[in-house]
Amino acid sequence: MTAYWRSIGYTYNKFVATQASVIRKSLKAELVNNKVLERSKTEVKIIKFVNGSAQEPPKWPLVSNIILKGNIQRLPLKPQFQINIYTQKQKFSIYNSLISKRQNTFTSKNLCNKSKNKTAYQPTRRFSISKKISTNNKKDDNEPNQSWFNLFKNTELNGKKQSFNFDDYKRLIKFIKRERKLLLTVILFTLIASGGFAMQPKITGLVLDSVKDGLDNNIAFSDIRVMDMNIFTFSLVFTALILVCFTSYWTRSYLGQILGEKVTLNIRSKLMKSLMYKDTMKFYDVNKTGDLLSRLSADCQQVSSGISQSITEVLRSSMLYCISLSMMASINLVMTIPVLMWSLLYFFLVRRYGVEQVKVSKSLSERLGSLGKIAQEQLDSIKNIKVNNSERKELTRYHGGLRNLFEVVKKRSLLETNFNVITYLGMDTLVIVSLFWGAYSILSGTGMTIGSLAAFLMYIEYCSVTVQYIGSAFSSISKSVGSGKRLFEILDDDVNQTTYKDLHMNKLSKFDSNKMANTIGTGFPVEFKNVNFSYPLRPDNYIFRNMSFKVQEGSSVCIVGPSGKGKSTIASLILKYYPLNEGCIKLNNQDISKVSSSSLRKNIAVVQQIPSLITGTIRDNVLYGLAEKEAREVTQEELEDVCKKANCHTFIQQLPKGYMERISGGSSDSNSLSGGQSQRLCIARALMKRPKLLVLDEATSALDVKSEKLVNDSLDKLVKRRECTIISIAHRLSTIQRSENVIVLNDKGSVEEVGPFWELYSDDYSALSKLLREDIGTKKTDSDEPINKSKNEPQLAETEKEGFEEEPEAPFPDKF
Numbered sequence: 001m002t003a004y005w006r007s008i009g010y011t012y013n014k015f016v017a018t019q020a021s022v023i024r025k026s027l028k029a030e031l032v033n034n035k036v037l038e039r040s041k042t043e044v045k046i047i048k049f050v051n052g053s054a055q056e057p058p059k060w061p062l063v064s065n066i067i068l069k070g071n072i073q074r075l076p077l078k079p080q081f082q083i084n085i086y087t088q089k090q091k092f093s094i095y096n097s098l099i100s101k102r103q104n105t106f107t108s109k110n111l112c113n114k115s116k117n118k119t120a121y122q123p124t125r126r127f128s129i130s131k132k133i134s135t136n137n138k139k140d141d142n143e144p145n146q147s148w149f150n151l152f153k154n155t156e157l158n159g160k161k162q163s164f165n166f167d168d169y170k171r172l173i174k175f176i177k178r179e180r181k182l183l184l185t186v187i188l189f190t191l192i193a194s195g196g197f198a199m200q201p202k203i204t205g206l207v208l209d210s211v212k213d214g215l216d217n218n219i220a221f222s223d224i225r226v227m228d229m230n231i232f233t234f235s236l237v238f239t240a241l242i243l244v245c246f247t248s249y250w251t252r253s254y255l256g257q258i259l260g261e262k263v264t265l266n267i268r269s270k271l272m273k274s275l276m277y278k279d280t281m282k283f284y285d286v287n288k289t290g291d292l293l294s295r296l297s298a299d300c301q302q303v304s305s306g307i308s309q310s311i312t313e314v315l316r317s318s319m320l321y322c323i324s325l326s327m328m329a330s331i332n333l334v335m336t337i338p339v340l341m342w343s344l345l346y347f348f349l350v351r352r353y354g355v356e357q358v359k360v361s362k363s364l365s366e367r368l369g370s371l372g373k374i375a376q377e378q379l380d381s382i383k384n385i386k387v388n389n390s391e392r393k394e395l396t397r398y399h400g401g402l403r404n405l406f407e408v409v410k411k412r413s414l415l416e417t418n419f420n421v422i423t424y425l426g427m428d429t430l431v432i433v434s435l436f437w438g439a440y441s442i443l444s445g446t447g448m449t450i451g452s453l454a455a456f457l458m459y460i461e462y463c464s465v466t467v468q469y470i471g472s473a474f475s476s477i478s479k480s481v482g483s484g485k486r487l488f489e490i491l492d493d494d495v496n497q498t499t500y501k502d503l504h505m506n507k508l509s510k511f512d513s514n515k516m517a518n519t520i521g522t523g524f525p526v527e528f529k530n531v532n533f534s535y536p537l538r539p540d541n542y543i544f545r546n547m548s549f550k551v552q553e554g555s556s557v558c559i560v561g562p563s564g565k566g567k568s569t570i571a572s573l574i575l576k577y578y579p580l581n582e583g584c585i586k587l588n589n590q591d592i593s594k595v596s597s598s599s600l601r602k603n604i605a606v607v608q609q610i611p612s613l614i615t616g617t618i619r620d621n622v623l624y625g626l627a628e629k630e631a632r633e634v635t636q637e638e639l640e641d642v643c644k645k646a647n648c649h650t651f652i653q654q655l656p657k658g659y660m661e662r663i664s665g666g667s668s669d670s671n672s673l674s675g676g677q678s679q680r681l682c683i684a685r686a687l688m689k690r691p692k693l694l695v696l697d698e699a700t701s702a703l704d705v706k707s708e709k710l711v712n713d714s715l716d717k718l719v720k721r722r723e724c725t726i727i728s729i730a731h732r733l734s735t736i737q738r739s740e741n742v743i744v745l746n747d748k749g750s751v752e753e754v755g756p757f758w759e760l761y762s763d764d765y766s767a768l769s770k771l772l773r774e775d776i777g778t779k780k781t782d783s784d785e786p787i788n789k790s791k792n793e794p795q796l797a798e799t800e801k802e803g804f805e806e807e808p809e810a811p812f813p814d815k816f
């Protein structure tokens with residue numbers, strides 16, 4: 001290929017798998033280096049952008065999203081650009097050469113000199129690639145405000161290169177936008193307070209000079225005049241000034257804190273919205289709960305204080321500093337020069353310190369996040385730890401995290417101590433120099449008075465304090481930029497937020513639950529068509545290859561297969577938790593990738609193997625799948641009917657407050673119900689939703705035989721009326737045999753066999769029989785229920801006749 005290097009190389013390690021998947025998905029089979037990409041499981045990859053050559057006109061589709069180290073760059077590649085992903089072998093040499101030439105790579109001279117194909121892309125100025133790309137790209141509000149150059153500037157090489165970026169800070173400032181009025185009020189009072197305080201040394205100096213004058217000229221105290229005012233009148237004016245200052249200071253401090261808290265709330269709410277609306281599970285696979293909690297708490301707090309308190313602090317201190325400096329200059333210009341020089345040197349130090357602070361702060365947040373993740377994992381599985389006597393092991397692990405954290409804390413303490421000591425040393429030196437210089441000036445009669453020297457020294461103190469405040473405000477800002485980067489990682493991962501965003505932008509249509517005109521009212525037909533899928537975390541590990549099957553509307557089908565071969569993944573894909581690599585899934589004859597997730601999920605109910613409940617009453621839990629308005633309209637009778645179907649009415653009645661009994665959220669470990677009870681509540685919740693498709697992922701695994709039979713009978717009735725399609729994922733023979741059809745998955749990630757249960761079961765050579773013998777380990781003779789050919793129909797009838805005392809057979813509610 002005769003193409004040229006056009007752009008950058010950079011490393012990334014965290015999101016490499018995701019990126020590779022996104023790129024491969026976008027370029028599909030047409031990517032020239034697809035094989036290379038398939039093979040490479042590298043930690044470090046180089047991406048280069050080249051312009052397509054005349055001999056090889058590019059024919060690739062646009063690459064819409066490339067995730068770069070947590071930042072999303074929407075990069076509609078122009079046709080002349082192509083992505084190459086280099087192999088492990090090639091990458092280090094390329095990488096090294098890129099790093100050494102990095103600065104040069106971006107100069108227009110370099111780019112133009114290297115370009116032989118003048119008709120192709122012609123950069124005319126520095127960083128023109130980024131310009132070109134951004135002008136071709138309609139700017140999105142959610143898009144990070146980063147040019148390619150900024151991105152390059154901030155490239156992290158194993159976390160070593162990171163700098164304070166004003167773009168990031170500008171982005172942080174946007175968080176305060178909603179509180180503009182409050183901010184302006186705080187600024188106003190800050191200015192009043194600072195102005196008043198700045199006048200105090202000057203006034204003190206004047207009073208001292210007047211007193212000295214009175215002493216020298218033998219004037220009575222009551223006759224002393226300051227600023228053409230009697231000393232008593234002057235003291236009243238001075239007191240009034242101090243009162244105004246303190247009132248303003250109080251107002252500014254109080255409102256400043258309220259502002260900080262409001263900003264924290266706003267940020268948290270924005271983050272939570274972003275977390276709630278993430279459309280796919282990809283983000284949650286990468287980012288674990290403990291870490292996200294740390295971002296929601298510590299990082300939000302840091303960002304808030306960085307942007308709200310620091311703004312007012314910087315403003316107050318800068319104003320006080322400027323007034324102090326000009327007052328000092330008016331007293332003695334020459335003596336002010338060292339103060340000014342020291343301040344300049346100090347600001348240079350602050351800047352350097354800020355860069356270090358960003359690094360340390362981000363690393364601190366990350367380590368705190370990891371520690372939170374470990375703690376969360378450990379507390380979540382406390383029973384598991386105890387049963388395995390692993391307390392010591394887990395403590396060691398936690399201590400490892402603590403040690404990691406301590407390393408960074410030590411670094412930060414050293415940095416802060418050095419900085420503080422340098423500050424004090426510098427300012428105290430200035431005070432001593434000024435004191436002696438001033439004393440010399442007074443005695444040599446150069447116009448300096450005791451009062452003005454006192455005022456000068458007080459102003460040095462002011463300068464010292466304000467410069468320090470500015471330093472610590474800058475440090476807080478730097479920390480907040482570090483924490484902000486972690487927040488942006490959450491906000492920027494919104495590429496898949498189809499639920500509200502794409503729907504509003506009319507990119508996706510609404511799922512039509514009545515599409516099949518002649519079979520309205522039945523369950524949905526489901527079709528998997530040549531589905532290829534690998535999880536974003538493991539893009540090279542294909543779970544499905546050319547997986548195809550159909551499920552008739554209103555039928556029940558059971559998916560069986562060896563463990564870990566993708567049965568639960570089918571449920572995740574139907575719910576659009578992950579995008580497909582290739583192929584399509586049709587539900588009710590609509591490609592689910594083209595419809596919004598929320599409208600799709602409204603019609604589907606899923607019962608997972610591990611039940612998950614919410615904090616609230618039993619009633620809240622059963623109605624959780626309904627919209628608020630629908631939930632309010634459900635009568636107690638309807639609620640009880642559904643609970644009877646799910647065989648949970650009896651145990652609910654036995655609870656002290658029945659349906660109004662409060663339970664905690666989470667799994668059965670934490671919600672004060674048994675596993676079976678929690679599972680039955682989840683089944684009731686699913687039935688309450690009146691789904692057109694019900695997915696049961698080992699949904700009855702925690703139930704005893706009797707309860708399972710009752711629940712299955714209820715589900716069978718649904719199928720009999722064809723009002724709901726049921727896809728069960730099961731290992732138990734009793735569940736498998738109740739399904740009309742069985743889909744057997746094989747080891748290769750596709751369908752091995754499909755057919756009516758009895759047909760497959762009675763054939764000793766069928767994959768199902770083999771699986772039951774070998775994998776599931778259930779023999780035909782030792783199943784939990786005897787099986788006979790006419791099982792489905794007659795047995796159901798028998799169960800109906802039998803009835804169960806505790807759960808009398810109630811007529812099915814109309815809605816089913």
Ligand SMILES: Nc1ncnc2c1ncn2[C@@H]1O[C@H](COP(=O)(O)OP(=O)(O)OP(=O)(O)O)[C@@H](O)[C@H]1O
Pocket residue numbers: 285535536537538543561562563564565566567568569570
């Ligand atoms: N979020 C994920 N990221 C990466 N790989 C995953 C993820 N979830 C599951 N897998 C992998 O996908 C494969 C299929 O998992 P799945 O849970 O669908 O299997 P299964 O057939 O339901 O297993 P079982 O019968 O044991 O419940 C497994 O190899 C698993 O390790």
